[in-house]
Amino acid sequence: MIKFGPSGNSESFYAEGFEHSEDSAAFVKGRGLDCFEYSFGRGVRMTEGKAISIGDAFQEAGIEISVHAPYFINLANPDDEMAAKSYGYVLDSARALKLMQGKRCVFHPATEGKETREAAFVRTLDRVKILRDYIYLNDLQDLIFCPETMGKLAQIGTVEEIVEICLVDPVFTPCVDFGHVNAREQGSLKRTGDYVDRLSYMIEKLGYERMKNFHVHFSKIMYGAKGEIKHLTFEDTVYGPEFEPLAEALHELELEPYIVSESAGTQAEDAAEMKRIYFSK
Numbered sequence: 001m002i003k004f005g006p007s008g009n010s011e012s013f014y015a016e017g018f019e020h021s022e023d024s025a026a027f028v029k030g031r032g033l034d035c036f037e038y039s040f041g042r043g044v045r046m047t048e049g050k051a052i053s054i055g056d057a058f059q060e061a062g063i064e065i066s067v068h069a070p071y072f073i074n075l076a077n078p079d080d081e082m083a084a085k086s087y088g089y090v091l092d093s094a095r096a097l098k099l100m101q102g103k104r105c106v107f108h109p110a111t112e113g114k115e116t117r118e119a120a121f122v123r124t125l126d127r128v129k130i131l132r133d134y135i136y137l138n139d140l141q142d143l144i145f146c147p148e149t150m151g152k153l154a155q156i157g158t159v160e161e162i163v164e165i166c167l168v169d170p171v172f173t174p175c176v177d178f179g180h181v182n183a184r185e186q187g188s189l190k191r192t193g194d195y196v197d198r199l200s201y202m203i204e205k206l207g208y209e210r211m212k213n214f215h216v217h218f219s220k221i222m223y224g225a226k227g228e229i230k231h232l233t234f235e236d237t238v239y240g241p242e243f244e245p246l247a248e249a250l251h252e253l254e255l256e257p258y259i260v261s262e263s264a265g266t267q268a269e270d271a272a273e274m275k276r277i278y279f280s281k
Contacts, residue, residue: 002256003064004275005035006267007217013268021054025061031268033275035064037260038100041071044092051099059101066104066215066258069093075127076110076120076156083127087134094140104215104258106146106175109165110156117156124156125164132169144173146215151180151228158184159198163205174202175215179231179262182241183223189241195249203253212255218243218274219262231264234273247278 005028009018013027021038028036036058040046058065070089077083094105109128112120128147135141147165150157159181166172181198182189189195203211220232222239232239250257261271 001034002250002278003034003258004271004278005033005037005063005260006271007037007068007260007262008039008267010263010268011265021050022057025054025057025063028063028268029061031272033063033268033271035066035258035260037066037068037106038102039068040089040093040096041068043070044089044096046096048099051096055100055102064258065097065100065102066106066260067093067097067100067102069105069107071108073108074110074113075131076112076115076124078113078115078123083130086127087131090131090145091134091138091140094135094138094143094145097143098140103142104144104146104173106148106215106217108150108155108157109147109161112154112156121156121161121164124161125168128165128168128172132171135171141171143171144215145171146173146175148175148217149177149180151177151183151221151223153184153227155227159202163202166206166210170210173210173214174206175217176202177217177262178241178246179217179219179221180228182239183221183228186223187240190245192245192248192252195246196252199249199253199255214255214257216257216259217262218246218259219264219267219270231262233263233266234270235266243274244277247274247281250278251281 073086110124162174220236222229261267263270
């Protein structure tokens with residue numbers, strides 16, 4: 001079943017007097033939404049008790065929760081010690097996710113740094129295989145780990161690269177951030193066919209079953225020559241992308257992903273608008 005929800009708490013969450021992460025469950029449910037993504041972007045600093053409390057609140061509300069691992073993961077870092085820290089960030093996020101009774105852990109793969117892109121990607125793939133081994137060693141293979149398409153040209157995370165990462169093991173399922181794809185490709189997502197082409201490629205490579213409920217981030221994003229600059233809201237009429245052609249593509253391909261709005265401050269409202277558009281088709 002397709003799901004829609006926000007990444008983190010929107011400005012309206014605080015404006016309505018909510019304060020705690022547990023409150024996000026009732027807030028999201030009250031908006032008619034289905035899911036919520038908790039961000040560990042600045043690090044995993046949560047007690048086990050807090051994670052359990054958040055998970056219980058979301059279970060009671062019937063809202064699915066996912067997590068985003070820390071932003072500073074870089075599996076292409078030449079320093080093995082720094083790579084070990086990246087494994088830890090993903091694993092710590094996954095352990096918290098289990099306590100929160102969620103299933104999906106999103107992570108940024110890597111940046112190319114001073115190496116050639118080819119060398120950086122080869123190292124990233126090697127490190128993804130090590131991460132896979134750690135996932136199994138820590139008995140976390142019942143979770144879904146979602147490497148994300150990235151919006152800056154210097155980041156590892158094209159559609160093709162994310163597919164290659166996911167081919168390493170079934171424990172990996174893509175997080176397609178369509179705003180990122182559009183930004184790094186300089187406004188490439190305009191028509192339904194633009195979405196169908198990319199999704200059909202991913203289905204061909206990964207199979208329909210893995211892609212049917214893949215993970216989605218969606219927002220409009222300002223971009224420049226080097227790709228992503230900043231996230232915008234649905235009020236933007238300049239940069240895009242638009243959600244309507246994606247909704248049409250999802251219907252056409254019979255895909256039912258977990259869709260997270262990453263709009264800047266209006267993520268709950270824009271998630272609700274995406275849900276409205278999708279079900280109007």
